[in-house]
Amino acid sequence: MDTVLGIDLPTWWFLLIGALISGYGILDGFDLGAGAIHLFFRKEDSRRIALNAIGPVWDGNEVWLVIGAGSLFAAFPLVYGTILSVFYLPFILFLVAIIFRAISIEFRSKEEMKWWRKLWDISFCLSSIVISLLLGLILGNLIQGIPLNANHEFVGRLRDFFNPYALLIAVTVLSLFMMHGAMYLIMKTEDRIFTRLTIIANNTSKFFILCFMATSLATLIYVPHMTAIFKNYPILFVLPITAVLIVLNIRRSIEKRQYRRGFVSSAITTALLLILFAMGLYPNLVLSNIDPRGHISIYEAASSDGSLRTMLLFAFIGMPLVGTYTVFMFWTFRGKVKLEEHSY
Template sequence: MELTTVWFVLIAVLWIGYFTLEGFDFGVGLLLPVLAHDDTERRVMINTIGPVWDGNEVWLLVAGGATFAAFPEWYATLFSGFYLPLLLILIALIVRGLAFEYRAKRPDARWKARWDLAIIVGSLVPSVLWGVAFANILRGVPIDSDFEYAGGFFDLLNPYALLGGLTTLALFVTHGALFVALKTDGEIRHRARNLAVPSVAVTAVLAVAFLTWTQQQTGTTGSAVAFVLAALALVGAGLAARVGREGWAFAGTFVTIALAVAGMFLALFPDVMPSTLAGGASLTTTNAAATSYTLKIMTVTAVVFTPLVLAYQGWTYWVFRKRIATHHIPAAAESASVR
C-alpha cells in the first residue's frame, strides 16, 4: 500500500475518533437545557464530560496537523475555500472551552446562565457546520486548475450539505443523550433514556436520507456496506435504549458514527476534494500529497507515539468510568474550573 493511501486511511481514523468522542461532548452541551432542571443537575451533566472533553478535541488538532503535513494541497484548498465555516467552528470551540473553565468562577446565577448559553451555542455551531463541511467535500466544490476554490460561502449552503448538517446534529444529540444515560444516575438518567428513544428514530430518518443521497452521488461498494452497517447499528442502539441497556445503546451510536464516517471516506477515495468545474482539477491522494520522505518521517512518528496517546486516553476513560448523580455534587460553591 502506498504511503499516500496509508495517510488517507490514518486521517480517516482520526476523524472517526474525533466524531465518535467529541460527538457525545457536543450532545451533552446541546442537551444541557433539556435534561437538567436546576444548577446541580447542570453541574452533573458538565461533570460527565469534564475530565475528557479537552482530550477529545486533540483528535481534531491531530487530524488538522496530519492533513497539513501529509496533504498540503488539500489543507490549503480546504482552509481557504471553507474559511468562514471553519472560523465559526473555531470560535465556537474556543467559547465552549472558556465556558467550561469560567462557569464555576462565580456563584451568580446570571453569570452561570451566560456560560451555559455559551456551552449550548458552542456545541450547536460545530455540530451543524461539520456536517455541512463534510457533505460539501463529498459532493465536490468548484476548484479551478490551480487547485484554488472558485466558489463563495453561500455555495456551501446547498440542500445536500444542509441535510448533512442536520444529520450530524441529530446524531450528536442522540449520542449525547445515551452518554448521559450511561454516565449518570437518578432523574437525569431516566430523562436521557426517555429522550434517546425518539431521538434515535428522528436520527435514523435523517441519516438514511443523507447516506442514501451520498451513495447515489459518489458511493462505492465499500461505502454501501459501511452505510448499511451504520444503519443497522443505529437500529440496534434504539432497541437497546428501549429496554434500558444504556451501554449497548451508546456502543450502537458509537459504531454508527464510526461506520458512517468510514463510509464517507470510502466514497471519497481516491479523491480528497473533488472539483465540480468542467475545467477544474480534483485533488487526489496523489496530487495533493507531500513528498515521499515527509510521509516516511510521519509514519515512523505515528507508529511510535499513537499507541502512547491511545493508551493514555483509554486510561483516562477507565479512571472516570463511574456514574455520577446529584448527591455527588457538594452544596458549597464551586472552586474548580469544571465541577
Template sequence: MEQFLGIDYASWWFMIIGAVFTGYAILDGFDLGAGALHLFFNKEESRRIALNAIGPVWDGNEVWLVIGGGALFAGFPKVYAAVFSAFYVPFMLFLTVLIFRAISIEFRSKEPMLWWRKMWDVAYCLSSSAIAFLLGVVLGNILLGIPVDRDGNFTGDLLYFLNPYALMVGITTLALFMMHGAIYLVMKTEDRLYAKLTIMVRDTTIFFSISVLLLSFYTLLYVPHLTNNIRQNPWMFLIPVIMVFNIAHITRQVAKRKYLLAFISSCITVSLLLIIVAIELYPNMLISTLDPAYSITVHNGSSSSKSLGIMLTVAAIGVPLVVAYTTFVFWTFKGKVKLDETSY
C-alpha cells in the first residue's frame, strides 16, 4: 500500500476520520450538554439565554458529523456498510431525536403560549440527552466488539447493544457533554444565571470525574483487549496520564473561575479520550466477537490506495476551510449573550 511520510494511506485516513469525529464531539458536545441541562433552568429568560448561547453555532457544529459519515463511507466502505447495518435501529433512533432537537430549537419561540414553550423545552432537553447517550452506546459497542460474520453481517439482536459496558460509556459521554456544555454556558452568561451555572459546572465536573473513573476501572477489569496496544507500547501510557492531569486541571480552573481555561482543558479532554479510543482500536475498526479473523481492520476495510490518495488531497484542502469557517463564526459571535427581538 502506498505511503506518505512513512505511513500508509489507510492509516492516514483513519486519523483524519478520527480528527473529524473529534471535532464533532468538541463542537456539538457543548451544544448537546447545554441541551441536557436545559430543564434545570426555571426562568423563561434563562432558557432563552441558554438557547441563544448555542443559537448561532449549533447547526454548523452538526456539519462535522455529516463530514465524518461521508469520510467513513469514502475511506472505509466495508466498515460503513457493516456499522450502519448492525446499528440500524440505534441510528434511526439517533436520527429521530436529532430531528426533534432541531425542531425544538426552531419552534420553541414561534408561539407565546406557556404550554407550547414547555413542550419544546422538554423535547429539546430529552433529545439532546438521548443523542449524547446513544453516541456513547454506539462507541461502547464498537470498543467492545459486536457479532459480525466473515461477510460483515450482524448476527445479534437489539438487546445485544444494551450491555453494561456500552451503557457505562453512554453515561460517561452524557456526563462529559454536560460538563462541556455547562462550562461553555457559564462563559456566555452573566448575573444570576452566571451564578447558577457556576454551581452546575462544579456538579457536572464531579459527575464526569466519577463516571470516567468507574468506566476506566471497568475497562481494566473486564475488557482487557482494549489495553493491549498500551501494554505493548509503554510510552503510550503517557496519554491517559496526561488526560488524568488535564481533568484535574479542569477542576482547578473551575475552582478559580477561569472558565476559558477550563473550556480549553475540556476540549483537550475530549480529544485525549478519543485518541485513547483510536489507540485501543487500531488497526481494528470493527471487532468481531465471533472470530477475530472476521474483524474489519484499517487495511482490509479501506478503499483502494489510489482512491485514498486522491481523497487525502481533497481533505487537505477541504478540512482547513471548514476549520477556518468554524473559527470565523465563533469569533463573530463571541462574548456574552444579549437578548433582542431576533433572539430565539
C-alpha cells in the first residue's frame, strides 16, 4: 500500500476528513447555536443584530460540510453509500432543516409584518435545533454501532436510532452549540443584547457541562470499545484529560468575563471531542453492533491508491485555500455588529 510521509493513504484521508468535519463543527456550530437561542431575544433589534452577526459567514461555514461529504464520497465510497442508506430519513430531515434555516435568514426582513418576522424567527430557531439534534443523533449511533450484517446491509428499524445513548449525544451536541453560539454573539454585540447573552452563556455552559459529564459516564459504561485505545496506549490519556481541563476553562472564562477565551475553549472542545470519537473508531469508519464482520474499515472502504494519491494532491492545495478564505472572511467582518439600512 502506498504511503506519504510514512502514513498510508487511507489513514491520510481519515485524518483529512476528520479535519474537515472538525472545521464544520467549530464554524457552523456557532451559527447553529446562535439560531437555537434566537427566540431568547425578545426585542426586534436584538434578533436583527444576532442575525447580522452570523449573516456574512453562515453560508461560507457550510462549505466545510460540503467538502467533507464530497471527500468521504471520493475516498471511501462504500462508507458514503452505507451511511446515506442507513440514515436516509435523518439526512432528508437534515436537508429540509438546512433549507428552512437558509430561507428563514433571507426571508425574515423582506416584509415588515410582525407575524411574518415571527414566523421566520421560529423557523430559524427550530431548524437550527433540529440540525444540531440530528447531527448528534447520527454521531451517537456511529459511536455505539449500527445494526449491519456481514454484507454491510442495514437490518435494523427506524426506532433503533432513537436509543437513550444516541439521544444523550444529540442533547449534548445541542448544548455545546448553544454555548458556542452564545459566546460568539457576545463577541459581536454590545449594550442590552450583550447583557442578555452573558446570562444565556452562563446558563448554556452549565447545561453543557452536565451533558458532558453524563455523556462521559455513559460512554465509559455502555460503549467500552471507545476507550479500548487508551488501555493499549496509556499516553493518549492526555487527550481526555485535556478535554476536561478545557471544558473547565470555559466556565472559568465565563466567570471572569473573558468571552473570547471562552469561545476559543469551546472551539477546542468541539475539536477534541471529535478527535476522541475518531480515535475510538480507527481504523474503522462504521461499526456494526450485531456482527463484527459488518464493521467497515478505512482499508476495506478506500478507493484505489492511485485515486487517493491524486486526490490527496488536490486536497493539500485546496484545504489551505479554503482555510485562507475563511480567515479572510472573519477578518473582513470583524468587530461589533451595527444595524444599517441593508441589514437583515
